[in-house]
Amino acid sequence: MTLRLASFGVRGFVGESLTPRVAMDYAAAFGTFVDGGRVLLGRDTRYSSPMLHSAVLASLLSCGCEVLDFGICPTPVLQFSVRPYQAAGAISISGGHNQMGWNALTLLGRDGAFLDPATGEALLGAFHATDFLMRDAMSIGAREVVSDYFAPYLKALSAQVDREAIRRAGYTVLIDPVGGAGCPFLDDFAREFGLHLVAINQDPSGYLARDPEPRPRTARQMASFIRHVKGHVGFVLSSDMGRVSLVTDAGEPLSEEFTLPLLVRSLLRQQVGPVVTNCCTSRMVDDVVAAAGAPLLKTPVGQAFVAARMTDEQARVGGEGSGSVAVPEFSRGFDGFLAMALVLDMMARTKESLAALVRSLPRYHMVKKSAVSGSRTAYLVLDQFLAQSASFGAESVDLTDGVRLDWEDGWLHARVSHTEQIIRVLSEARTREVAERRAEEALRLIGQGL
Amino acid sequence: MKESLKVGVSGVRGIVGASFTPQLAASFAQAFGTFIGRGPVLVGRDTRPSGLMLEYAVVAGLQSVGCKPVLLGVVPTPTVLLMTKELGARGGIAITASHNAAEWNALKFVDRRGLFLEENRAQELFDVYHQQDFPMVEEADLPSTSTLANPVEPHFKRVVDYVDAAAIRKRRFRVAVDVVNGVGALYSVPFLRDLLGCEVVAVHDAPTGRFERDPEPLPEHLGALSRAVVEHACDIGFAQDPDGDRLAIVNERGQPIGEDLTLAFSARQVLEAHGKGPVAISLSCSRAVEDVVRGLGCEVTRTRIGETNVARVMQEQGAVVGGEHNGGVIIPEIHTCRDSFAAMAVILELLARTGKSVSAVRAEIPGYVMVRRKMPARAERAPEALRELRRHYTDRKMNFLDGLFIEFEQAWAHVRRSNTEPVVRLTVEAPDRTRADALADEIEQFVTAFLD
Numbered sequence: 001m002t003l004r005l006a007s008f009g010v011r012g013f014v015g016e017s018l019t020p021r022v023a024m025d026y027a028a029a030f031g032t033f034v035d036g037g038r039v040l041l042g043r044d045t046r047y048s049s050p051m052l053h054s055a056v057l058a059s060l061l062s063c064g065c066e067v068l069d070f071g072i073c074p075t076p077v078l079q080f081s082v083r084p085y086q087a088a089g090a091i092s093i094s095g096g097h098n099q100m101g102w103n104a105l106t107l108l109g110r111d112g113a114f115l116d117p118a119t120g121e122a123l124l125g126a127f128h129a130t131d132f133l134m135r136d137a138m139s140i141g142a143r144e145v146v147s148d149y150f151a152p153y154l155k156a157l158s159a160q161v162d163r164e165a166i167r168r169a170g171y172t173v174l175i176d177p178v179g180g181a182g183c184p185f186l187d188d189f190a191r192e193f194g195l196h197l198v199a200i201n202q203d204p205s206g207y208l209a210r211d212p213e214p215r216p217r218t219a220r221q222m223a224s225f226i227r228h229v230k231g232h233v234g235f236v237l238s239s240d241m242g243r244v245s246l247v248t249d250a251g252e253p254l255s256e257e258f259t260l261p262l263l264v265r266s267l268l269r270q271q272v273g274p275v276v277t278n279c280c281t282s283r284m285v286d287d288v289v290a291a292a293g294a295p296l297l298k299t300p301v302g303q304a305f306v307a308a309r310m311t312d313e314q315a316r317v318g319g320e321g322s323g324s325v326a327v328p329e330f331s332r333g334f335d336g337f338l339a340m341a342l343v344l345d346m347m348a349r350t351k352e353s354l355a356a357l358v359r360s361l362p363r364y365h366m367v368k369k370s371a372v373s374g375s376r377t378a379y380l381v382l383d384q385f386l387a388q389s390a391s392f393g394a395e396s397v398d399l400t401d402g403v404r405l406d407w408e409d410g411w412l413h414a415r416v417s418h419t420e421q422i423i424r425v426l427s428e429a430r431t432r433e434v435a436e437r438r439a440e441e442a443l444r445l446i447g448q449g450l
Numbered sequence: 451m452k453e454s455l456k457v458g459v460s461g462v463r464g465i466v467g468a469s470f471t472p473q474l475a476a477s478f479a480q481a482f483g484t485f486i487g488r489g490p491v492l493v494g495r496d497t498r499p500s501g502l503m504l505e506y507a508v509v510a511g512l513q514s515v516g517c518k519p520v521l522l523g524v525v526p527t528p529t530v531l532l533m534t535k536e537l538g539a540r541g542g543i544a545i546t547a548s549h550n551a552a553e554w555n556a557l558k559f560v561d562r563r564g565l566f567l568e569e570n571r572a573q574e575l576f577d578v579y580h581q582q583d584f585p586m587v588e589e590a591d592l593p594s595t596s597t598l599a600n601p602v603e604p605h606f607k608r609v610v611d612y613v614d615a616a617a618i619r620k621r622r623f624r625v626a627v628d629v630v631n632g633v634g635a636l637y638s639v640p641f642l643r644d645l646l647g648c649e650v651v652a653v654h655d656a657p658t659g660r661f662e663r664d665p666e667p668l669p670e671h672l673g674a675l676s677r678a679v680v681e682h683a684c685d686i687g688f689a690q691d692p693d694g695d696r697l698a699i700v701n702e703r704g705q706p707i708g709e710d711l712t713l714a715f716s717a718r719q720v721l722e723a724h725g726k727g728p729v730a731i732s733l734s735c736s737r738a739v740e741d742v743v744r745g746l747g748c749e750v751t752r753t754r755i756g757e758t759n760v761a762r763v764m765q766e767q768g769a770v771v772g773g774e775h776n777g778g779v780i781i782p783e784i785h786t787c788r789d790s791f792a793a794m795a796v797i798l799e800l801l802a803r804t805g806k807s808v809s810a811v812r813a814e815i816p817g818y819v820m821v822r823r824k825m826p827a828r829a830e831r832a833p834e835a836l837r838e839l840r841r842h843y844t845d846r847k848m849n850f851l852d853g854l855f856i857e858f859e860q861a862w863a864h865v866r867r868s869n870t871e872p873v874v875r876l877t878v879e880a881p882d883r884t885r886a887d888a889l890a891d892e893i894e895q896f897v898t899a900f901l902d
Contacts, residue, residue, distance in 0.1 A: 015586035020476045020510040028473070048589045055510035058472035061503035101589045137466035137500045137553035138660070 002102075004418055005127075007120020008304040011104035011419060014048040018103055020055040027056040029127035030091060030107050031063025033120075036133055036141065037088030038066045040081055040108075042073030044094035044181040044239050045206040048103045052093045056105065057143060060091075064135035067143045072204060074181040074241035075106060077153050079333030082112035084152060089115070094181060094240035097213040097322070098419065113311065113332030114304035150185050154192050157337060160330050161345035167194035169348045171232040174222050174247065175340070176200040178212045180239025182336065189337060193344060198229050212238050214245035214323045219253035227251045233343060233354045241336040242303075243323040246343065248355040256323035257282040259339060261361055263325050264317055266346040268292035273316025276309045278302070279400040280413040280426050281321035287362045300401035302418065307332050364410070365432040367439045370422040371446050378416040378423055381449035385414060388445050392438070412438045414446065457576060458869045459569045459756055463547055463556035466500040470555060472507035478557055479511025481579035482543065488515070488587075489540030492560070494522035494530035494601070496546040496633050496693040497659035500555045504545050508557065509595055512543075514586045518593035522601040524657065526633045526694030527558070528789035529605045535564030535785070536604060546693040549666045549776075550870065552659060565786060566758045602637055605785075609792050610645050612724075612784050613799040619647030621802045626651040626684045626700070628675035630665050631658050632692030634790070641791055646798060651682045659692070667691055667698035667777055669706035676704035685801065686808050690790045695757075696777040697790035699797065701808035709777035710736040714815050716779040716793050719800035720771040721746045724783070727770035730763040732756070733855050734775040734864050734877050741816045754852040755866065761786045775820075775877070819883045821890040823876040824868075827901045832867040832874050835900035839865060842896060861885060863893055874901065 003017035004010065010026050012018030031039070039060055043049040060067050068085060070078060075092040082090050090108040098104070107115040107123070115123070126132060135141070173195045177183050183204035190197035200222060201209045211218045219236040226234050226247050234247030245256040261284035264275055268289070275289045279298045289296040297313055299305040303324065310318040310328045319325040324334035325342065347354060373381060386403050392412070394405035402415025410429030417424050423446055427439035455469035456462070462478050464470030483491065491512050495501035501524070509519045517540065522530060527544045534542035542560035550556075559567045559575060567575060578584075625648045629635045635657035642648040653674045654662045664671040667689035679687040679700050687700030698709040717729055717739060729743045730751045743750045753763040757778060764772045764782055773779040778788035781796065800811065827835070836854050847857040853866025861880035868875050876893055880886035 014589040014592070015514070019586060020480070020507075020514045021473060024473050024476060024507070024510070046589065047592050050594065051510050051513040051592055054506040054513070055476065058476065058503050058507035058510065061506070062467075062472045103589070132471075134467045134471065136468075137498070137555065140466070140499050140503050143502070 006304070007107070007117055007124050008114040009104055009106040011098070011102065013101055014103050020051065023052050023055040023105060024059045025127055025130060026105055027059035027091060028063060028132040029123045030089065031060045031065050032126045032133040033123040034065065034088035036064035036135060038068065038086065040068050040070055040078055040085060040087045040090035042070040042075070042078040042090070042092050042181070045072055045179060045183065045204040046095050046100070046103055046239065047206045049093050049206070052103060052105065056091055056093065061141040061143065062135065063133045063141065064139050065141040067141060068146045069143050070146055070149055072181055072184060073149070074185065074337070076241055076331065076333040076335035076337060077150065077185070079108055079112040079335070080153050080156065080331040081149050082108055082110065092240070095212070096240040097238040097243055099211065100208045111311070111332050113307040116308045117304050118308070150188060154188060156330065157341055158192060160327065160338065161341045162348060163193065165348035166344045170194060170196070171344060171347070172196040172198065172230055173344070174198045174200065174226055174229070174231045174234035175237070176222055176235065177202060177237045177241065178210060178239050179203055179205055179207055180212065180237070180241065182237055182241040189340070193341065198231060208239065214238055214243045215256050216245070216253040219245055219247050223247050223251050223253040233347065235336070235340050237336045242334045244336040244339045245323045246354065248358060249353050250355040252355065254358060255366065257284065257321045257366060258358060258361070259323045260319040260321060260325055261285045261288050262346065262357060263339065263342045264288050265292070265361070266342065266349070267317045267327070268294055271316065274313045276306055276313060276315045276318035278306060278320050279398060279404055280415070282366060283364055283411065283428055284361055298400060301415065303334050364428045364430060365435045366426060366428040367432075367435045369425045369439050369443055370417070371425070371443055371450065373416070373421060373423045373450060377450070381446055382414060382416060382423065384449040385442070385445050392441070410434060410438070412442055414442055456870060459572050459758060460566070460869050461556050461558035463550070463554060463870060465553050466555050467553070472503060475504045475507040475557060476511035477582070478579060479508040479543065480515050480584035481575060482541065482559055483512045483515035483517040484584045485575045485578045486517075486541045486562070488517055490520050490537070491517045492520045492522055492530055492534045492537070492539050492542035492598070494525040494527070494542070494544055496527070497524055497631060497635065497657045498547065498552060498555055498692070499659050501545050501659065504555055504557070508543055508545065513592055513595070515584050516587040516591060516593060519595045521595060521597045523597070524633055524636060525601055526605070526637065526789070526791065528695055528785065528787045528791065529602050531560055531564045531566070531787040532605050532608070532785045533598070533601055534560045534562065538562070544693070548693050549691040549696065551665065552661050565761055568758045568762055606641055606645060606791065608784050609789070609795050612781070612792070613795045614802070615646060617802045618795070618798045622647055622649065623686065623798055623801070624649045624682060624684045626653065626675055626678040626682060626687040628653045628663070628672060628687070628689040630654050630663055630690060630692055631656055631661050632665070632690060633694045634690040637694070638690065642794065646795065648798070651678050651684065653678050661692065665692050667696060667709055669698075669708060672698065672700055672706045675700050676706065680704040686797070688790075688794050694790050695788040697779065697793040698777045699808060701812060703809060707808065707812050708820070710775040710820055711738060711812065711815065712777040712793055712797070713773040713775070713779055714739045714742045715800060715811060716773070716781070716796045717771045718742050718746070719796045719803070720781060721748055723799065723803060725770060728767045730760055730767060730769045730772040732760050732774045733852055736775060736820055737818050737862070737879060738815050752851070756869065757788055818879050818881060819886045820877060820879045821886045823890055823894055824873040825876065825894060825898055825901060827867070827872060827874045831901050835874065835897045836865060838900050839893070839896060858889065861889055863889060865893065865897065
């Protein structure tokens with residue numbers, strides 16, 4: 001049971017659940033959904049991505065789609081490009097933050113956002129009924145290779161920040177794209193912003209030299225030598241370039257939870273507007289948004305939900321605690337290149353070091369734990385947990401996605417993972433002791449149910 | 451019910467956009483990879499617009515079960531067969547519906563000897579397919595694809611080395627070739643011009659897969675070629691099918707001589723100039739071929755219809771040449787598959803050696819008239835019709851190698867279900883048109899009565 005299928009994407013373990021057949025049917029459902037229109041196609045560097053790329057191409061062509069093939073392309077760059085290339089949508093083939101062996105197809109709509117869960121019902125219907133648009137043999141679609149898409153992307157990205165200020169600062173920057181889709185583009189990015197680039201894992205071989213999920217423990221390698229190369233900031237990315245965690249000039253590998261609040265604070269200082277995040281992101285975000293006097297809206301976990309809400313609310317900025325940031329005015333995608341540019345912009349504007357900028361954020365302690373659950377009982381267990389949660393004495397209960405309990409000094413969130421057979425428990429509080437105690441108690445109650 | 455899908459000894463074939471989906475192609479590729487085991491598999495295709503789409507599907511299917519796709523691109527089917535053997539690959543897949551209309555396409559499966567799967571092996575493959583259990587390899591073991599540059603070069607070299615190319619070049623033949631917008635559009639002109647020293651006029655030579663004539667090289671479809679032969683005063687006209695395995699000839703006066711005589715011409719040249727030996731031909735071949743071969747003191751064996759069946763009997767008997775009525779010529783010393791390029795070279799060699807024109811060579815071959823008919827038939831009715839026919843002609847000599855082959859005094863009739871289309875095929879051969887038509891009418895009326 002490793003297949004996760006939704007209207008905005010399908011994720012699975014290659015050779016076990018993510019087969020060419022699943023990829024072909026899913027792509028054919030998308031080709032049917034866009035009625036054989038123009039579709040962008042990009043992939044990361046994983047070993048299984050070329051195989052999935054062929055499978056997806058076959059289906060899109062059979063639907064009569066005009067496929068603009070971007071080859072190896074970061075998901076956020078593909079998301080940005082959907083509108084300028086006037087496509088009906090896009091498919092990104094990338095394992096993202098998942099370990100080797102996993103891969104996924106992500107579906108992007110006309111606006112470049114993850115396909116809105118509400119509008120993807122027809123697509124799932126076509127998938128399950130295997131009822132696909134099929135053009136006749138003389139009307140098969142065509143594939144065109146596109147290779148000059150990064151320059152217009154980079155130009156638009158530059159316009160989002162104070163490029164000259166960044167160039168003047170002459171930063172030394174460490175970037176680790178984990179051998180993924182970002183590798184071929186780092187040099188252009190560095191040149192654009194006048195960076196002295198120290199790249200790690202820049203060989204786009206598909207071999208993942210580290211866990212591709214950006215977080216402190218995957219940033220250790222970078223943290224160990226950033227001071228030796230006098231780096232001003234280090235960026236640790238996922239293989240699709242969607243997520244980023246930071247390493248400070250002092251050599252501290254920051255929790256991925258810091259990326260969003262740092263950038264929200266910086267962006268709201270320039271222009272106030274609504275902020276969207278999910279219901280289990282660090283309270284640091286709540287605090288910086290409140291300080292700026294902006295509205296904060298919360299959604300279930302996942303880029304698809306955050307993106308849909310960003311559009312509805314005409315948000316200034318959105319993102320998740322996983323190290324994901326989007327600025328809708330620029331693009332509807334969680335974008336690691338954008339996040340890197342915004343961090344540099346923040347440093348250049350304030351003329352402060354990253355370590356100093358981080359020190360001025362309110363500090364919380366977050367504990368992330370999980371309990372292994374069966375796939376058929378996880379939601380029943382969560383219901384039992386909700387029934388017993390009164391014993392926690394929380395001030396409020398929220399059911400946007402799973403169960404969230406809030407206290408004056410912190411919160412606790414339990415939900416069923418969308419990608420693994422586990423129940424995730426997040427607990428955040430002013431002190432580590434309190435966060436730990438609440439998480440342990442929640443795990444104990446959940447364990448009784450299991 | 452979709453009648454357009456055919457799964458049989460000649461592979462899996464169907465109408466793209468109806469029964470033949472990319473999912474089906476990927477599943478068959480997975481089944482084939484599972485069947486032959488991990489290793490390199492050659493993939494080639496003809497010019498049909500659906501070819502690339504199916505190639506992607508086949509590539510994904512092969513990779514998923516651990517087979518490394520080696521892409522040949524758009525190449526003649528005989529090149530796929532030959533190179534599979536030459537490179538020591540596990541197998542090959544030719545994506546082509548050969549002489550079928552452009553909306554059809556097919557996967558044809560090649561074993562490591564460079565032969566299409568024979569019937570029993572094909573049946574085993576279909577068993578694997580129907581089981582739908584294709585053990586996929588882990589991500590880390592997925593093979594990459596590779597591309598073989600200039601794959602026709604070794605193929606053409608073998609052909610040119612076989613014939614007396616110098617003698618052909620010396621004659622500076624003027625040749626018209628109708629490549630039917632197929633693979634010949636990429637290769638036939640350079641082959642004839644650069645390797646055999648011919649002056650070449652090509653018709654239907656855009657490699658689009660949008661066939662400007664009916665893709666079967668039957669006499670009634672060769673008007674443009676005939677005009678080109680006359681207009682440019684050519685020595686000969688050649689008509690290929692879209693994937694370059696079959697060949698028909700037009701004489702120097704612009705008249706098609708009938709595709710069944712391609713084999714008679716080729717057999718004569720092979721036996722006279724390259725050494726005598728046994729010959730194997732399919733049931734539907736003209737008696738003219740038998741007469742030519744026997745006239746040279748060689749033995750002829752009739753085989754079941756189908757390239758695989760002919761090729762297998764040829765191997766068993768050590769045949770030096772063989773083929774089918776449809777313009778498919780096999781010369782094992784080059785390779786054991788139908789090859790229009792080999793046939794063109796050998797026929798030009800025949801003209802060069804004898805110094806005769808096409809019509810003069812034709813005049814030396816006994817004349818028969820062959821009549822072919824197609825009768826639309828739902829699959830389930832065809833055996834019944836054949837059974838009744840067998841009872842009707844119970845006093846005639848017959849063989850049942852493939853459908854029903856009935857011998858008359860100076861004529862024969864062959865009735866069988868097509869492997870590639872929902873029709874019953876009837877072929878009748880007799881010394882003249884009147885007798886052939888009369889016999890064909892008699893059988894067609896009888897069979898049609900049962901099919902309705």
